Amino acid sequence: MTEVLFVAAAKPQFGVLADSVRKFNALGARVHLAATFHLESSAEEVAALELAGLHQLPRSIAHRSQALRRKARTAPLGMRVWMQSKRDTWLRDRARRADVMVALDPGAVYTVWRLAQYNRGAAAVFGLAPGMKAVEGLAAQGGSVQRRSVLPPLDAVARDVRRSVDGLPAAVMRTATARPVMRSTVGARLWRTAVTAPGVPTRVRAATSRYVAEGMQWAGRTSGAAIALADAASKIPDLALKAQLLDEGVMKEIAKGLSPRHLGRAVAAQLAHGDREFAAGRVEAAAGALDRALFLGFHRVLHIDQLSSPLAEDAEAFVAPLYRSGAMRALSRPRGRRTPHRKAPSDRPLRLLVTTSANDNFLRHVLDHFGGHPGVELRFLDLAASKHLKRIAWAGRRMLVDRLSDGTSDYQEEVERLFRPYLDWADTVFLDWSVGPAGMLTTIDPGDTRVVVRLHSYEAFTRWPHMTDFSRIDDLVFVAPHVRDLAVSLVPQLRGDGAPRFHIVDNAMDLSGFARPKPAEARFNLGLVGMSQVAKDPRWAVDVLERVRRHDERYRLILVGGDMDPKTSMATREYRREFEKVLAPLEESGAVVRLGPTDDVPSRLPEIGTIISSSVREGCHVGLMEGAASAALPVVRDWPFYAGKPNSARTLYPEGWVVGSPDEAAKRILEATATEETWRDAGKLAAEHALSAWDWPVVRKHFEKLFLEDR
Structure with missing residues (x-):
């Protein structure tokens, strides 16, 4: 039996309605009528309708709150009908059971549309003919049809909504933009139209758009929420x-x-x-x-x-x-320095201040070497270890206020007081990482102290270089040419006359300790060291693994390092979730082995025969370089962020190491590991290159030249 619910706000033409009800009944439907017009005054006509059910809906809201009554006085008919009817238990019960809901007149359209949000399986239509088609469709398909909206044009419904927004209490607005409504395409479009309606006061438009965005987000329409806010913003003249x-x-x-x-x-x-x-x-x-x-x-x-x-x-x-x-x-206006930096002293050791904020991962060899250098007096300052220095080092908003006020803020005074003593002592300051502390340091004139800053790779993707006055930095050190190119393209100051001198200096790594014997079975072990960031893209390495295993199932992938932290961002969480899904069956079969984080990478590398760089971007991939030094076969993805540019992974590493696709990676691995001899020969060449180019005894000379050349 098909359940049909008619809703009427005005008296219908009873003769036409009676004829239609008979046709509905002939199709096996049970028809119920809910009306806000006075049923008793038409009792004789109604009795002739052969209805299965009849109900008088509330005809006023006299018993409701004063605020709602006040609103109803100016609300359009469609909204008033819904205000009167939405609490009616009979109506809600019949709507939940209905297979087809029919609005008999324009005043009932909004009510039927709202009811349909709570019964998404029912057909919601306007008019007797569409209602008949819906019932016929049900009969033809055995009692179930896909719900189709045959309501009037969207703007006909939207007019009622737009005119009713101003002044609605928050509770009513939240009901009107609730999850079921916003899950409906019609509902979402209707409300997006309403927030751009002409003539709506700015305050009301903004408030409405926020309610709509809230409802859309609850309904899982995040982009729809953003669009609603953007649409409203396009109609708002107030810039703030x-x-x-x-x-x-x-x-x-x-x-x-x-x-x-x-x-x-x-x-x-x-x-x-x-x-x-x-x-x-x-x-x-x-x-x-x-x-x-x-x-x-x-x-x-x-x-x-x-x-x-x-x-x-x-x-x-x-x-x-x-x-x-x-x-x-x-x-970003360059402020420069009043005097050039002084030359390194020839009659005493160079006073070198090495500083960073918490992250000293790449400083250990630098500190050890220059701490014992006879020509250097070294001090190390971790800004994060002092709450006062840490506070000013990352005070981005205060830096901006100071720059825009042309150095007259109290922030500059605080930096002078806290950091000037270090500048006065040092001949050279070496700041690792071009982030917040670089902005802080360049807030004040460094006097005659030489300032050297190192920019790794991460910093180029942050706001901090745009808040740094590079005219007060004498030397800017990059870890690779492609990072330099990116930074220069991003920051206009680095292209100007007052730009610092550029240097390319590799990270300080002691690679000699990685040369350890590899067992023969390591030939079939691919390795990835470090996968704690999305940019490492370990799924690419899994793709390569699957390709080589089609030829030989002895190949495995060994993952060294901690997992991505899902708390970092939703994007990170989603990547990790998908990665874990891909990894699960491979781990179960033994094709992938996770070793987890370690402080002793050299001890993990002997069992890895091929070291992979699967990243989408890198500065210089330390894990890859360490793997090469261990005599593993290097396979480097042509990092997509830099691929095809004048400087990239292809210009950083020897010819043959870099591949353009997982297919090329698999081909390189299969060819180089075809025999134990070819694999060991390839690993030996890789280790020789790594030690001759990146080992600390080589890189140390570049640091000595950087700090001591002008003595």
Whole structure:
């Protein structure tokens, strides 16, 4: 038996309705009528309808709250009918059971549409003819048809909604934008249309868009939530509010690990707001807007926790809008230094201050060597070890205020007080990592102290280089030419006359300890050292493994290092989830072995016969270099971030190491490991190159030249 629910807000033409009900009954349907018009006044006509059920819906909301009654007085008919009827238990019960729901007049359309959100299996239609078609379809398909909406055009329903938004209590708005509504394509589109309706006051438009975004997000439509906020922002003239709504939309997508579709608009809105505030002399507000623009534009989900980045496509074009901003140009204006740095003393040891903030992973050999060097007096400063220095080293907003106020803020005074004593003592400051501390250090004039900063790779994908005054840095050290190229394309100061001198110096690594005998069975073991970031893309290594195992199932993949931290971002969590899904059957079969994190990488490498770099980007891949030094066969993916550019993995490593695809990787492995002899010969050549190019005795000379050349 097919259950049909009619809803009427006005008296129908009873003759037509009676004829239609008979046809519905002939098809095996049971028809129920719910009406807000006065049924008793038409008792005779209603009795002739042969209905299975009849119900009088509330005809007013006199018993409801004063706020709702006040709203109902100005609400359109469709909304009033729903306000009156939505609490009716008979109506809700019949709607849940209905196979077909029919709005008999325009005033009932909105109520039927709302009821349909709670019974997604029912057909919701407007008019008797569409209702008849729906019942016929049910009969033809054995009682089940896909629900189709034959409601009137969207704008007919939207008019009621738009005109009813202003002044609705928050509870009512949340009900109207609840999860079932927003899961409906019609509902989501309706509300997106409503937030752009002409003539809506700015305050109401903003509030409505936030309710709509909240409902869409609850319904799993994250991008729809962002679109609703962006659509509303496009109709709002107030720059601060426009920027705020676009910001909220972008952050909703970022929080879900998505690359936001309106990122450019959100950054542009913050910049426009910042420029206006800066022009008006409101430096604090301008700094706040600029801070958000940089935060959004260089969010880690866009550039670090994904397998690609806008910077990989065209870095200079990506930052071009940023540097069209007046506030940003003021921020990045080179301030220079009053006097050049003094030459290293010839009558006493060089006073060398090596500093970083917490991350000293690449400094151990530098500190050990120069700590015992007769021509150097060394001090090491970890900024993170002092709460006062740590606070100023990462105070991004305060740095921006200081730059925009032309150095008149209390931040510069604090940096002078806390860091000037170190500058006064040192002949040379070597700062590792070009992040927050580099911005802090270049806030003040370094006097005649030489400033050397090292930029690894990670920093180029952050906002910090854009908050650093490179005209106050004498020497900028890169770990590889392709990183230098990226940084120069991103930061206009590095292309100007006041740019620092550039150096390419490899990371300090003691590779001699990696030369240990490998057993014969290591020939079939592929290895990946380090996979704690999405950029390492270990799935690529698994792809290579599967290809070589099609030829010989003795091949295995050994994973050394900790897993990705799912708390980093949703994008990281999603990558790890997919990776674990791929890995599970391979681990179970023994094709993949996870060794976990270790402080003793040299002891793990003897069992690895092929070392893989599967990353999408690297500075210089230390794990790969260490593996090569252990006489493992190097297989390096042509890092996609840099592939095809003048400097890339192909220019960093010897010819033959770098491959363009998993197929090429598998071919290289199968050919080089075809026999034990060919495998050991390839490993020997790799170790010879690694030790001659990257071992500490070689790289040490470059550091000595960097610090002591002008003595």
